[in-house]
Amino acid sequence: MAPPAPPGHTRRMIHSVQTPVLDIAYTQHGPEDGPAVVLLHGFPYGPQGYDAVVPPLVDAGRRCIIPWLRGHGPTRYRDPATLRSGQQAALGKDLLDLLDALAIPRAVVAGYDWGGRAACILAALWPERAAGLVTCTGYNIQDIAAAARPAPPEQEHRWWYQYYFHTERGRAGLEADRQGIARLLWRLWSPNWAFDEATFQASAGAFDNPDYVATVIQSYRHRFGYASGDPALEPIEAALAAKPAIPVPTICLHGAGDGVGPVQSSAGHARHFTGSYERRVIPLVGHNIPQEAPAEFAKAILDLPLL
Numbered sequence: 001m002a003p004p005a006p007p008g009h010t011r012r013m014i015h016s017v018q019t020p021v022l023d024i025a026y027t028q029h030g031p032e033d034g035p036a037v038v039l040l041h042g043f044p045y046g047p048q049g050y051d052a053v054v055p056p057l058v059d060a061g062r063r064c065i066i067p068w069l070r071g072h073g074p075t076r077y078r079d080p081a082t083l084r085s086g087q088q089a090a091l092g093k094d095l096l097d098l099l100d101a102l103a104i105p106r107a108v109v110a111g112y113d114w115g116g117r118a119a120c121i122l123a124a125l126w127p128e129r130a131a132g133l134v135t136c137t138g139y140n141i142q143d144i145a146a147a148a149r150p151a152p153p154e155q156e157h158r159w160w161y162q163y164y165f166h167t168e169r170g171r172a173g174l175e176a177d178r179q180g181i182a183r184l185l186w187r188l189w190s191p192n193w194a195f196d197e198a199t200f201q202a203s204a205g206a207f208d209n210p211d212y213v214a215t216v217i218q219s220y221r222h223r224f225g226y227a228s229g230d231p232a233l234e235p236i237e238a239a240l241a242a243k244p245a246i247p248v249p250t251i252c253l254h255g256a257g258d259g260v261g262p263v264q265s266s267a268g269h270a271r272h273f274t275g276s277y278e279r280r281v282i283p284l285v286g287h288n289i290p291q292e293a294p295a296e297f298a299k300a301i302l303d304l305p306l307l
Helices: 054-059 088-101 114-125 153-158 160-165 168-176 178-189 197-208 212-222 231-241 294-303
Strands: 015-018 022-029 036-040 063-067 107-111 130-136 250-255 277-282
Touching: 015 088, 022 054, 022 088, 036 088, 036 114, 054 063, 054 294, 088 114, 088 231, 107 114, 107 294, 114 130, 114 231, 130 294, 153 160, 160 168, 160 212, 168 178, 168 212, 178 197, 197 212, 250 294, 277 294
Parallel strands: 036 063, 036 107, 107 130, 130 250, 250 277
Antiparallel strands: 015 022, 022 063
16 A cells, blocks of 8 residues: 555555566556556656546546556666666557557557657557547657757756756766755746645655666667667667557647657648548646646547547
């Protein structure tokens, strides 16, 4: 049993399931036989960000599964020799492995940031496993081959933390003050969201994982070609390099106040989706849509067709 949750947050029973690479910790809510929804958090956040999203989904009969991503919370690598990689192929394969381990043939997959990337990858490469997709900020599959191409100065400024993590100073800084960096990013990325310290602390436990720093640093270095990936994942990375289209029903959410991924960045992403696709812009909301706009996030899931 998990420790008591802070006021206003859901008390949760933590489960664990074994995949080929991880012991994935997750919480589950709603009927076992309901249509499955997997809710995936981002960096630097935790599953608690979905606390207000879950109740309307459960009321609608959905089975909600909320895992801690690799390197976060009680999720653990099974083998000390496994590369502590946060590369995009790892996130997508972890989601596929989670569905396999839980014997879920198909699920709606929904997420933002790292979690949105995992959801997009599953929907692109294994669309038979995705009944629908809710993605924040659009098509989240990385174009690593083009990563060296400079972005406009304003966007380079927003990505300062990624360049910081490319250095040993940045790795040491994250090791020294995980919460301080996360709290700053929360403020910068969601400038209109007045979260309190209890809300932050409810998610901050996700950063205490012993492999958090290594996984995060590898993620931000790999996406720019500054760190090698896991050789076992190279076939998946090769498939992603082709920028595969996503054929499953999709709703894209984008906060108009997103401080790291400006709203115009997803305006042309419809070209990446060959199934039904709708983009919804949410005024004032920043990067952390499940916590800033939980009703809109839940509605997007429920508006997808039940297939």
